[in-house]
Amino acid sequence: MTDLETFRQETRAWLEENCPQSMRSPFKSDKDACWGGRNFQFQSDDQRLWLERMAEKGWTAPDWPTEYGGGGLSRDEHKVLLEEMSRIQARPPLNSFGIWMIGPAILKFGSEALKQQHLPPIVRGEIRWCQGYSEPGAGSDLAGLQTKAEDKGDHFIVNGQKIWTSYADKADWMFALVRTNPDVKKQEGISLVLFDMETPGVSTRPIKLISGESPFCETFLDNVRVEKDQVVGDVDKGWTIAKYLLTHERSMIGNMGSTAAGQKTLAELAVDGVGLEDGKLADPMLRTEVASWVIDSIGYELTAERARDEAKSGQGVGNVSAMLKYAGTELNKRRYELLVAAYGSEGLLWEGDDRPAGALPQQWLRTKGNSIEGGTTEVQLNIIAKNILGLG
Amino acid sequence: MQKLVLTEEQQMLKDAARGLFSEQAPVSQLRKLRDEKDALGYVPEFWNQAVELGLAGTLIPESHGGSEFGHVGMGQVMEEGGRTLAASPLFASGVLGACALMLAGNDSQKDILKGIADGSHLVALAIDEAGRHQPFRVATKAEVQGEGFVLNGRKTFVVDGHIANTLIVSARTSGGERDESGITLFLVDPKAEGVSVERTTFPDGRNYAKVTLENVAVSADAVLGNKDQAASPLQKLLDIGSAHLAAELLGLSSEAFDRAVAYMKERKQFGVYISSFQALQHRAAHMWSELEQLKSMVLKAFMALDANDDQASMLASAAKAKASQVAELVTNEGVQLHGGMGMTDEFDIGLFMKRARPVQLMLGDFRYHADRVASFKGF
Ligand SMILES: Cc1cc2nc3c(=O)[nH]c(=O)nc-3n(C[C@H](O)[C@H](O)[C@H](O)COP(=O)(O)OP(=O)(O)OC[C@H]3O[C@@H](n4cnc5c(N)ncnc54)[C@H](O)[C@@H]3O)c2cc1C
Ligand SMILES: Cc1cc2nc3c(=O)[nH]c(=O)nc-3n(C[C@H](O)[C@H](O)[C@H](O)COP(=O)(O)OP(=O)(O)OC[C@H]3O[C@@H](n4cnc5c(N)ncnc54)[C@H](O)[C@@H]3O)c2cc1C
Numbered sequence: 203m204t205d206l207e208t209f210r211q212e213t214r215a216w217l218e219e220n221c222p223q224s225m226r227s228p229f230k231s232d233k234d235a236c237w238g239g240r241n242f243q244f245q246s247d248d249q250r251l252w253l254e255r256m257a258e259k260g261w262t263a264p265d266w267p268t269e270y271g272g273g274g275l276s277r278d279e280h281k282v283l284l285e286e287m288s289r290i291q292a293r294p295p296l297n298s299f300g301i302w303m304i305g306p307a308i309l310k311f312g313s314e315a316l317k318q319q320h321l322p323p324i325v326r327g328e329i330r331w332c333q334g335y336s337e338p339g340a341g342s343d344l345a346g347l348q349t350k351a352e353d354k355g356d357h358f359i360v361n362g363q364k365i366w367t368s369y370a371d372k373a374d375w376m377f378a379l380v381r382t383n384p385d386v387k388k389q390e391g392i393s394l395v396l397f398d399m400e401t402p403g404v405s406t407r408p409i410k411l412i413s414g415e416s417p418f419c420e421t422f423l424d425n426v427r428v429e430k431d432q433v434v435g436d437v438d439k440g441w442t443i444a445k446y447l448l449t450h451e452r453s454m455i456g457n458m459g460s461t462a463a464g465q466k467t468l469a470e471l472a473v474d475g476v477g478l479e480d481g482k483l484a485d486p487m488l489r490t491e492v493a494s495w496v497i498d499s500i501g502y503e504l505t506a507e508r509a510r511d512e513a514k515s516g517q518g519v520g521n522v523s524a525m526l527k528y529a530g531t532e533l534n535k536r537r538y539e540l541l542v543a544a545y546g547s548e549g550l551l552w553e554g555d556d557r558p559a560g561a562l563p564q565q566w567l568r569t570k571g572n573s574i575e576g577g578t579t580e581v582q583l584n585i586i587a588k589n590i591l592g593l594g
Numbered sequence: 595m596q597k598l599v600l601t602e603e604q605q606m607l608k609d610a611a612r613g614l615f616s617e618q619a620p621v622s623q624l625r626k627l628r629d630e631k632d633a634l635g636y637v638p639e640f641w642n643q644a645v646e647l648g649l650a651g652t653l654i655p656e657s658h659g660g661s662e663f664g665h666v667g668m669g670q671v672m673e674e675g676g677r678t679l680a681a682s683p684l685f686a687s688g689v690l691g692a693c694a695l696m697l698a699g700n701d702s703q704k705d706i707l708k709g710i711a712d713g714s715h716l717v718a719l720a721i722d723e724a725g726r727h728q729p730f731r732v733a734t735k736a737e738v739q740g741e742g743f744v745l746n747g748r749k750t751f752v753v754d755g756h757i758a759n760t761l762i763v764s765a766r767t768s769g770g771e772r773d774e775s776g777i778t779l780f781l782v783d784p785k786a787e788g789v790s791v792e793r794t795t796f797p798d799g800r801n802y803a804k805v806t807l808e809n810v811a812v813s814a815d816a817v818l819g820n821k822d823q824a825a826s827p828l829q830k831l832l833d834i835g836s837a838h839l840a841a842e843l844l845g846l847s848s849e850a851f852d853r854a855v856a857y858m859k860e861r862k863q864f865g866v867y868i869s870s871f872q873a874l875q876h877r878a879a880h881m882w883s884e885l886e887q888l889k890s891m892v893l894k895a896f897m898a899l900d901a902n903d904d905q906a907s908m909l910a911s912a913a914k915a916k917a918s919q920v921a922e923l924v925t926n927e928g929v930q931l932h933g934g935m936g937m938t939d940e941f942d943i944g945l946f947m948k949r950a951r952p953v954q955l956m957l958g959d960f961r962y963h964a965d966r967v968a969s970f971k972g973f
Contacts, residue, residue: 482968500909505887514597582879583875587878591879
């Protein structure tokens, strides 16, 4: 037996023993996700237990080094873990901007002290992070951000406003882009800083979305003190790190093009909605559109796989993250439009516990943000045109 | 877990093929064949060089004179051939002919493989009977006569039919016109009495034939595979063919795209290069994304075919479906981005569009293959 097969056997056995039964089904709504953090209300003992057990093994961040609490898994082992989790429809133990975004940036650019301080609590789901990038005047043109950080010797004093900060009202810490030097080219005076949301001067105000939910906020920074040792990388050199982090964010958002473990496929859901006739989806026009989507999604999934394989063998074009973000999010939007079509008016029922398609209307509306958050579709197309095709 | 990247050998084959096609079969060669209404429809000197490089035997076992390099390898050759619109019997003979014999042939029939690999023997597959691909709708009849059979019917869209030394013909030996069972494959000598092969012309300037069979007598040895049971090997053959056509579409679309992008960087209007217009940049970026995704699908389909993966048929159909869509998009946009120049015969860009459409239709277009993917996925 190869090492990988042994690992698979062991992982399977461990999951069998440690994944609580109630954690072995797809999320019924976004509310089932575990986000961790100081103030998180676990929905059940099982949810807490599942997080603790996975965190103990470092499997909330399977590919991070063990010295910072991660799982230390190789890429292949990581893939096996995900496969084994999906085999029993195990829920992700932790949703975390710490793991998806700031963690990888600290790992790559942060000081040893920052790694020691921040990574283990992220793995354990003890500290929940939010992303303070966008400002009212700086969305797509992120480098135009104005929030300013004044040098006060051993610390900065930060003033400004962030917007669209997802879960700012629930987060414990923020990673934020601030202007530390207003006198140079806009990309060259930006720093990436970390601070506790309980620091005096930080306040948030929720924004209600088209889905009726309020997952993000305006964040006001009023004379906020940020210690200098909480700068990731060098002062004024935050733009490179910000972009690195955006690449991570993009691949994560782009992943929405994939059908998550245990989630029913679009085709299965369409069959639920419309039914089969002679083995074919009863609505032939819808069948064509779903088939077209399925083909495109195969192309997307295989391209994500190829990009990973090429990166590993040192081949291929960089910047594929822009393409995957573009393709994956547009695919996810199409998926939800087709679901709305498949369930018809029943799928648009806005409230109630026994809706045939559950919270589909809210989820459908949420997907509209996929091609905006983390850099819009148009910005991704600009990146491809300029960086890859050399058009200008 | 096989990685979705080429091995070093496969990359070397791809590079060698690219060198050969770009030097010995550039687009100008196809143009010349077309303009001169060349009787063969390909340049024998070029074909000999391709054979010398081993391309015709890429799929054929070493025991039969080939290099057994697999579908991923042959796929690279097909893709590169697509880039220069190279005219040759490679697909008809080296892919369809060779695989038909390998899938269904008996030992003595497999002797033909050697001739395919050394380029001396050309094979063509005669399946379709109507404009749209319906491989299991077979009206051509084969009736038992003495020890053998007598064939009657008409075939159309037979790739490289007029130069073939052997035709592989599907005919009905039992059942109704739409039944999957009751179909048999026959090896037919185009020179046999009652066979007439008429070359037809298409926008791409390549070779297709109409084949008429009138009381054509063949011996029992002419049956390829089992009587009445051609459906299964035929389907496998069509999966393989579809994947290779997807590779050709990938190659020709990539080239059309590269040319359009190059044109955008040299054409000035309003005092600037048209590449500076965002309306065009986004369309180019979209096409590039589509091409990258097609590339992944084509590669995966070949790997699945080589591995005899049970997803191979589905992946081949998905690849051909996507390739047909992407080729339509990119060749249309290629002409559009060239403005008036795109409409001229003098510019090559139109040739890519004119090649794309027949290849899209060949062995089933987007609609045909999307329908199959849906069936594979249970809806
Ligand atoms: C669900 C959601 C969650 C988010 N979470 C966070 C978060 O946690 N933290 C955070 O910092 N931000 C977050 N954002 C903000 C997000 O990053 C910005 O919305 C995004 O960068 C776009 O900026 P904007 O909204 O200002 O739009 P604008 O930049 O004003 O864009 C408006 C329109 O113009 C187009 N456009 C802009 N520039 C160009 C150009 N150069 N070429 C062509 N078209 C262009 C855009 O594509 C868009 O269609 C979130 C957004 C959403 C929707
Ligand atoms: C069949 C046919 C018949 C014709 N008959 C006549 C005739 O009788 N008399 C006559 O005078 N002309 C005629 N024309 C010429 C026709 O008007 C031009 O081809 C047309 O105006 C486009 O110009 P162009 O070919 O130089 O393309 P270009 O202007 O070079 O355009 C190339 C590409 O760039 C795009 N592009 C250019 N500028 C921009 C921009 N600002 N923003 C975004 N995209 C841009 C175009 O849309 C096109 O896709 C004919 C053309 C055709 C095809």
